[in-house]
Amino acid sequence: MIIAKLYYSQPWLRELDTRITSQREVEGKYLVVLAETIFYPTGGGQPHDLGTINGIPILDVFEEDGTVFHVLPEPLEGSSAHGVLDWPRRLDHMQQHSGQHLLSAIFQDEYGYRTESFHLGAEYCSIDITTPDLTRQEQLAAEARANELILEDLPVFTYTLQPEEFGQVPLRKIPDLPGPLRIVEIQGFDYSPCSGTHVGKTGQIGLLKILKAERYKGMTRVYFLCGGRALEDYRRKHEICSELVALLAVPEGEVVERVSADLERRKELEKLVEELQGELLELRARELVSRSEGPFFLELPEASIPEAQRLARAVLNLTQALVVINLGERLVLAHNLPAGPNLGQLIKDQAQPLGGRGGGSPTAAQVYFPDPGRLQEFLGVLRQEIAGKS
Ligand SMILES: [Zn+2]
Known part of the structure; x- marks a missing residue:
């Protein structure tokens, strides 16, 4: 059965009234299928959505043969369902995922470094790019370019391409799968086959910050944060910095110098x-x-x-x-x-x-x-x- 995946057609929809089409118990949990859904199932490197159905918290969402299953800890009564999306979580995923498209496109276009894998976790986001040596200069330039493109507020949209149409757009890579492809386009800039959810305009990514880059299996793993995560990271780091400024009683710009001098002094005292x-x-x-x-x-x-x-x-x-x-x-x-x-x-x-x-x-x-x-x-x-x- 094919159900309407509203997380694709209306990724900003946060609530839904619909029908329960099936429900069955598996090992003490209930797998619920709805006539249409706003809950994204795990896939394409993006974690599943959370939220509630008729007030009951969703534990997991997964897709099997085109059907989206919502895993609940208890059964639903009746035949109608009211779904409420955990919107902060979804928006966070859309920001990180869209930022990844942007960053991967920049590394490939400017330096020829392809992205081999993408991780979107609760703790961090990273991509592995095909260079063993990413210079500090390249890292800073890529970050600056990403933030320029965020400011340009480019539209992001999706469409389906049939195999005979693949040649019509400059696809980054053509997956080894038969059949049509869902393309996510950052207008005129990037065309990537992807099954995730994304922001509607690059401005909604808000901000992209590269945290660090390290060698990984002959490639470079680039850690980055977007949007709310980047702001939260800034808030936390600013707090640490403010505490250090107060403790050391020096201006922010002198904190490192002061700590270095104190460490040197400690060695002498020891x-x-x-x-x-x-x-x-x-x-x-x-x-x-x-x-x-x-x-x-x-x-x-x-x-x-x-x-x-x-x-x-x-x-x-x-x-x-x-x-x-x-x-x-x-x-x-x-x-x-x-x-x-x-x-x-x-x-x-x-x-x-x-x-x-x-x-x-x-x-x-x-x-x-x-x-x-x-x-x-x-x-x-x-x-x-x-x-x-x-
Ligand atoms: Zn994507």
């Missing part, structure tokens, strides 16, 4: 902190060595592993001793005694049977205990081992 930490560790080591000959058993639950290792090295630079630093769940061990214990071996023989995980060389090692009781047990063993050696 280097300074590291130097001061080193000096502090050195002082701490001197204080420890001045008070005792070792072995040094230290409790530093707040310290990191690199800090503990640095402290141990600082102590061993000053004296011959064994250093054991307890970080809470982990021990860092080191010594420089000529006849000191083999730390790596000790961990293997004594700590691992207690559930300790770790190891090391004869003079430097570390071990982690999931159970703090076992860590204390190992410390006891270690003290005995040292007492026996001395």
